[in-house]
Amino acid sequence: MKQLFGMMIVTLVSISVTCGDDASAGDWDRFRGPNGAGVIEGPPVPTTWSADQNLKWRTPLPGKGTSSPVVSEGRVYLTAYTGYGLDEENPGDPTELTRHLLALDRATGEELWRKSVASGGDEDPYKGFITQHGYASSTPASDGEHVFAVLGKSGLFAFDRDGNQLWQVDLGTKSDPAKWGDGSSPILVGDIVVVNAGILGNKLLGLNKETGEELWSVEDEAFTNSWSTPTTVEVGGRTLVLFNVPKKIIAVDPRDGSTVWTAASPLDSPSGSIVVQDGKAYLMGGRGGDAMAVAVDGQGDVSATHTLWREKLRSGIDTPVAVGGNLHWTSGGVFYAASMEDGDYVYKERLPRLGGPTGGFPNSDYASPIAVGDQIVQFTRSGESYVIQAGDEFQVTAHNPAFADDDSDFSATPAASDGELFVRSDKYLYCLSAE
Structure with a gap:
């Protein structure tokens, strides 16, 4: 059936599911870990x-990538790409682009399997x-x-832990107007794979994790x-x-994909x-430097009541x-x-720099900070990294060169x-551990 909400179309298939987090304690099973909080x-x-x-340990990777590693049940998974777009001056033939999904042994870094998928559009x-x-x-x-x-325009793929392909779903082959590529990551909500396919297909999706059947769009x-x-x-x-x-x-x-509430946002x-x-949602970024907080317990359009x-x-x-x-x-x-209370700056401090192979802070730093307890870990694009004490004062606990x-x-x-950091560059996956 189809339900109209303004210019938005909702298509759904009814299914009985249990929503929740099935991850084992200590696993970092999706982008930014448990529920994407970046905190463990x-x-x-x-x-x-x-x-x-x-x-x-350190394991060489087959190609570049800005996707994060995830850790689940003794395995580390991540993606990379080869064949095209490795050199800006001589990018090559786009039909040669290949994306890879890798599974590594958490304890040793040994590559257990690799699945390679050719360009899909x-x-x-x-x-x-x-x-x-x-x-x-x-x-x-x-x-x-x-x-x-999600392997770009080739779609969303599901594999078992041994690397056997279970299903594949086309998400679309569209591009944003500026052609900046896709980047959203899938998440699991109980038995449902949820995907923001806004770039590839102008849609949000819920899929049966066992079969890939579309439940709603x-x-x-x-x-x-x-x-x-x-x-x-x-x-x-x-949930x-x-x-x-x-x-x-x-x-x-x-x-079922039904919209419970919406709130106007300044982010374009x-x-x-x-x-x-604590019952509040925070968002920031985009071209305007905008940020906002909204209470999550509303119904309908909550722009005026819950912002x-x-x-x-x-x-x-x-x-x-x-x-x-x-917020850091x-x-x-x-x-x-x-401050999460009112959005006012608590501090803003320039990170000390050591330089390193690529020299300080080139272009935009992509890596998001994560927190282990009250210690915040921040990597920069150059490979320099920082451990920063959470709190109202800027305090660098450690500063590591690239x-x-x-x-x-x-x-x-x-x-x-479980006391280990997994860090990827364009060349290697690193496991950092004090043991």
Whole structure:
């Protein structure tokens, strides 16, 4: 059946599901970990690292990528690309583009299997802004038994933990007007795979994780400028999925795709994800440096009733991390803290720089900060990294130079699990551990 909501079309297939988080304790099973919060409790991770210190293993990767590693049931999954777009001056033939999904042994870094998928359509040309991230920006999601990955215009793929393909679904082969490529990552909500296919297909989707059957679809051409990964929130005993799309937040019931509430947003091209804490949703980014907070317990259009604050906060591609009552993020080599209560800056401090193989803060830093307890880990594109104490004062606990023999980009958000950090560059996947 079809339900009209303004210019939005909702198509659904009824299914009985249980919504919730099936991840094992300690797993970092999707982009930015449990519910995309970028926060995990548990054993502390190391604060200093180098080729000679706290490096458990390092595994070469087949190609570039800005997608993050995910950790699930003893495996590490991530994507990469080869064949095209490796050199801006000589990008090559776009028909040669190949995307890869890799599974590695968590304990050793050994590659267990690799699935390679050829280009699925008319790829966006490797020029302009797309050179900052390339063609493997979407992070996989896993429940331990399955792994789900958006491999660009080739679609959404599901594999079992041994690398057997279970299904594949076409998400579309469209592009945003600027041809910046896709980047949103799939998430799991109980037995449903939820995808923001706004760039590829101008739609939001819910799919049966076992079969790939489409359960519901929300379609709107305005979604074409959303690179944001969805987030879930519990409200009144049920799970809602929050989508950060141009000029609005949409709260959807993942069981049937129905819209529960919407709120007007100042963001016209959101890339960062919504952060949820204590019944409030926070979002920032896009070209205008806008930010806002909204209460999540509404019905219908809650723009006038549930918007808590709006501010201008300088931000970029990354998603902030919420810890200690503040939002923390980095932009242009500056580390920021803003109060979650009213959006006012708590501090903004330039990160000290050591230089390194690629020299400081080139272009936009993509990696989002994560928090292990009250320690915030921030990587810059150059490979320099920082451990920063959460709080109202800027305090750098540790400052690590880039790995001396890795001059590639460190644009992926790291993963943390059971006292270990998993960090990917364009050349390697690193496991950092104090043990």
